[in-house]
Amino acid sequence: MIKPIIVGNWKMNTNSYEAYEISSYLVNHINEINSVDKVICPPHIYLPTLHNLVSTSNLHLGAQNMFYKNNGAYTGEVSALMLKEYCEYVILGHSERRTIFSENDDLINKKTKAAIINNIKPIICVGENISERESGSAKNIIRNQILNSLKSIDIDENITIAYEPIWAIGTGIAATPEIAQEMMKHIRSVIKNDFNTNIANKIRILYGGSVTDNNTLEYLSLPDINGCLVGGASLDSKKFSNIVQMASKL
Ligand code: 13P
Numbered sequence: 001m002i003k004p005i006i007v008g009n010w011k012m013n014t015n016s017y018e019a020y021e022i023s024s025y026l027v028n029h030i031n032e033i034n035s036v037d038k039v040i041c042p043p044h045i046y047l048p049t050l051h052n053l054v055s056t057s058n059l060h061l062g063a064q065n066m067f068y069k070n071n072g073a074y075t076g077e078v079s080a081l082m083l084k085e086y087c088e089y090v091i092l093g094h095s096e097r098r099t100i101f102s103e104n105d106d107l108i109n110k111k112t113k114a115a116i117i118n119n120i121k122p123i124i125c126v127g128e129n130i131s132e133r134e135s136g137s138a139k140n141i142i143r144n145q146i147l148n149s150l151k152s153i154d155i156d157e158n159i160t161i162a163y164e165p166i167w168a169i170g171t172g173i174a175a176t177p178e179i180a181q182e183m184m185k186h187i188r189s190v191i192k193n194d195f196n197t198n199i200a201n202k203i204r205i206l207y208g209g210s211v212t213d214n215n216t217l218e219y220l221s222l223p224d225i226n227g228c229l230v231g232g233a234s235l236d237s238k239k240f241s242n243i244v245q246m247a248s249k250l
Contacts, residue, residue, distance in 0.1 A: 008234025025237035062089030080118035105148030168209025184224035
């Protein structure tokens with residue numbers, strides 16, 4: 001069985017006090033759960049402090065983004081080389097990065113390569129918008145995002161793919177379990193057919209988009225899902241703990 005993973009994407013939220021409070025709660029309440037990988041992705045600025053806090057726990061840290069160069073004249077950017085001191089994971093290609101910051105698959109591919117070289121595990125987000133879904137092109141869009149983001153990469157099970165339909169993010173309109181399962185299965189078949197059958201059976205595929213502790217169980221029982229990428233609900237330490245606890249009971 002693939003070990004499930006629950007990832008909290010805090011986005012651009014929390015102040016330093018809240019960041020510490022949420023993380024302390026998680027260390028105190030879900031540290032004993034070893035059957036699930038638990039990852040929180042706070043804003044970069046809190047990573048060093050939170051790294052000290054979680055370093056003796058089994059709560060892992062991830063970044064929400066990074067640049068693909070190690071250092072240089074890239075004002076405002078943070079590199080994998082810098083992050084690897086604090087993080088084991090990095091979220092790449094989130095739809096907010098794609099739409100608000102114009103990131104494309106080519107850039108995500110470069111970032112993915114840089115993360116891998118620096119031993120940071122990439123969580124690559126893919127997802128269609130509502131018009132792409134309504135026009136019936138969602139599966140093609142997702143396939144192309146995967147093929148382009150993972151181009152020329154010798155993939156292994158340290159890569160995670162998160163299916164986050166844009167229309168489900170922050171809207172309270174979560175994808176139905178049927179839609180989520182259909183796309184997870186499709187993602188696994190793309191990995192199998194275009195990359196590596198063996199890895200397709202090991203790689204973790206997540207669902208994200210309006211996940212809460214009320215609907216998590218519906219997703220976690222689906223055959224092709226190995227966890228969730230949680231946005232808003234990850235800012236509520238109790239809800240996030242509940243989600244992790246549910247994942248541990250599967
Ligand atoms: P919400 O859970 O707030 O819908 O956000 C999902 C998401 O974007 C996680 O990366």
